[in-house]
Amino acid sequence: MKRHKYSAYVTSIEEQCKDLNVDSVQKLGKGWMSMVLKINEEWAFRFAKNKRASADLDKEARILPVLSTFVSAAIPQFKYYGKQKDGLVFAGYRLLPGEILKEDSIFSFSPENRKVFIIGLSQFIKELRAFPVEQAKAHGVPQLDLHCFYFGLWKEVRKHVFPLMEDGLQKYISSRFHDYLHHPVYTEYTSLIHGDLSMDHILIDPETHRITGIIDFGDLAICDPDFEYRYILEDCGKLFLESLLNFMGDQNSEDRITKISYFVTFDHLQYILEGIRRKNSSWIQEGMEEIQREMNKNGWQIP
Structure with a gap:
């Protein structure tokens, strides 16, 4: 040892x-x-x-x-x-029983195993949503005001990140914050969420692909339920998230995926800010590259 x-x-x-x-x-x-x-x-x-x-x-x-x-x-x-x-x-x-997934594990699943996984994941998310909010508060779970949080992030980004960005990226980021912060339905929060539901926090039975366990509940919060999906979109892609939302019976999946994509953008910016605080140039570069790829993928044109 x-x-x-x-x-x-x-x-x-x-x-x-x-x-x-x-x-x-x-x-x-x-x-x-x-x-x-x-x-x-x-x-x-x-x-x-x-x-x-x-x-x-x-x-x-x-x-x-x-x-x-x-x-x-x-x-x-x-x-x-x-x-x-x-x-x-x-x-x-x-x-806990089972094997922890990797970030890209879902892409190796067969269609049948993907469906089994979606059933288990949707069940877990629904069970969390059913937990009484007031009871969660009584046990120390915070209520997160995303509008306020991201407004504060927007100010930090303009102060610390924009000086490192080219004009095109600045305009792209500005548009992302503007669209999110000025959309009224994006400010709602209604349920308990895990808050860090990435693939590497999920365990499955490798034979059946059924979910056996979930770990790392440190980011439990009461907020907009769609905030739960940001790592799912980042790790598993749009098509998988569409299937999950449809299976759960959630409405307006296209509009909601657009909203969730803003959360992914903002996560990249938080990563850059953390790199600036820690003077870690590789984190800064990685975050910048992620945002550049995202902008290119979205086909965003500089006005």
Whole structure:
């Protein structure tokens, strides 16, 4: 066991989880917010890397036990919960059944397996929407005003990102914000959403392609239900999202996909801003390239 890499994390576990002897450690994932380790081939431990991630884990600890009675798929149930030496929290749960998807996994599915997956995904989204909003609020789930959030993002983009952009990209981005912020139906929020429903947070049975589990509920929020679909559009494409919306019985799928595409644009801009804050030139370049590809794909012409 390579304890030297993860000794601080292992120490936190051994000091606070007295009934768990750490025999093996593997990295499951690492991002801006958390480090995730597999312990003894049986447990997943998430360690917050900043205050926001710590607050998100605390929110999950409160809401997930209640939410588990509303959803069919397995979701994390924290058995272990503690604090690291820096005061940030960590939590451990038994690994969920199934295999985690990759961002592009859906493109290898057969039509039949894609349909099975869509049925399971739509069921999970509907189950979340059915969760009482007031109960979610009582367990610490925030209500997100997307109009206010994106208005603030728009100001940040003009200040920090526009100086790095050519005139054509600036005009494209300006048009995206204008169209979203001035469309009245785009300001509604009505239900509980996962908030980070990308393919790599979904587990399936590799034989049947049925969804077996969903992970990473740190971005749970109450807001516009269409905000749930932004990573699905980005990871799986427009045709898949159309099929999902149609299966769920949602109306005006074309208009809604247009709205969801704005969320994808804004995510790229947040990625660029994060690159600027961290002085990471590769993130800035990657975000710029994504927006350029998007603009070209949309056939947008500079007025």
